[in-house]
Amino acid sequence: MLKKIGFVGLGTVGKHMAENLAKSDYALTVWDEDAEAAAALGKLGVKVGSSAKETAKGQDLVIVIVPESEQIVFGAEGVLEGIDPGTIFVDMGTHCPETIERMSKEAVKRRAMFLEAPVWGSKEHAANGLLTILAGGDEALLGRCREPFSYFGLNIIHIGKVGDATRMKMIVNMLQAELLVSLSEGLVMGNKMGFTPDKILEVLDSGGVASPLFHSKGRSIARGDFSRNLALKYVHSQLERVLEAAQKFGLELPAAETARKLYAQADADGRGEEDFSAIIKLLRR
Incomplete structure (x- = not known):
């Protein structure tokens, strides 16, 4: 015991x-x-x-x-x-x-x-x-x-x-990072079209793309709250590991590669200690 x-x-x-x-x-x-x-x-x-x-x-x-x-x-x-x-x-x-x-x-x-x-x-x-x-x-x-x-x-x-749990976590990390990029793109595009984040999230929550990640991170982004839950720098480093593993398997992961470039740029811009939802700040330029 x-x-x-x-x-x-x-x-x-x-x-x-x-x-x-x-x-x-x-x-x-x-x-x-x-x-x-x-x-x-x-x-x-x-x-x-x-x-x-x-x-x-x-x-x-x-x-x-x-x-x-x-x-x-x-x-x-x-x-x-x-x-x-x-x-x-x-x-x-x-x-x-x-x-x-x-x-x-x-x-x-x-x-x-x-x-x-x-x-x-x-x-x-x-x-x-x-x-x-x-x-x-x-x-x-x-x-x-x-x-x-x-x-x-x-x-x-x-x-x-x-070793299997670490490999599974790679998949989780990859999908989580990609989903946040997708959500950020939707919020940025919707804003340009005149929609508030709350209205976009109301629609997302009601349909087939609803997810706890979209709901929680979307609401914190709408409030302008980027306090650290999961540091952006860690998401960046995790994506680097994912792509190193993909290379060993001979895989091309275009969405993961795009996400990696965005997180790498945000990290280089000094946003590494912020929550990884701060990736939206890069897309708002």
Whole structure:
């Protein structure tokens, strides 16, 4: 039975995941490079680790959700240096397949059990326990993690072996980025024709192209709210990975390539830290 959890990574989404876990009966230890973020969690009564390595020690389960980071996972003070044999190591970030494979191999060397479980959703989803979790690895191991995952995840889907969840997340990331470009084009074109965003969204919500993404992002765009839920810079980097993978398969993905160019330009223009819905600002020129 899992009792002690180490949680590394208190960014836009990870912070809310840890806050929800803090409401449970698990003995939770958190750590982040941002000491203030960790201290804020400490005020909720959880223990704050001194490093990623120390946070991983003595735990039943270690959850890591950070951008691709050599030092936090693989470094001398990283998670893998502190993890104990028999501990479940779950990576919930979005990485390239090669990084996931390396994590899995290093975990096995240390006789730890590895599960990849990238999350899909915004900070609002995380705050309200509504994230989707895509899991790759032993399904029985996932079964042991379902209870703690349920504090921040609504949908927990076993995809297949280690690596499969990361590959599935690529598809999700690609479609999400393309949909936002399509929505932005519709809102910009509609504005030129004299329609308000609210009227366009009312029509979209009523028909066959209705989607939660169009609804939520469309409303925030209409309010002029581009506060960060999913950083544009991350969507750009994810599209780069998608197209690298497509090249290996000999695929041409024209919509993804167009989206990549737009997000790359918006990132270069200094919009990387804004929400990825800020892509519409590029199209409004």
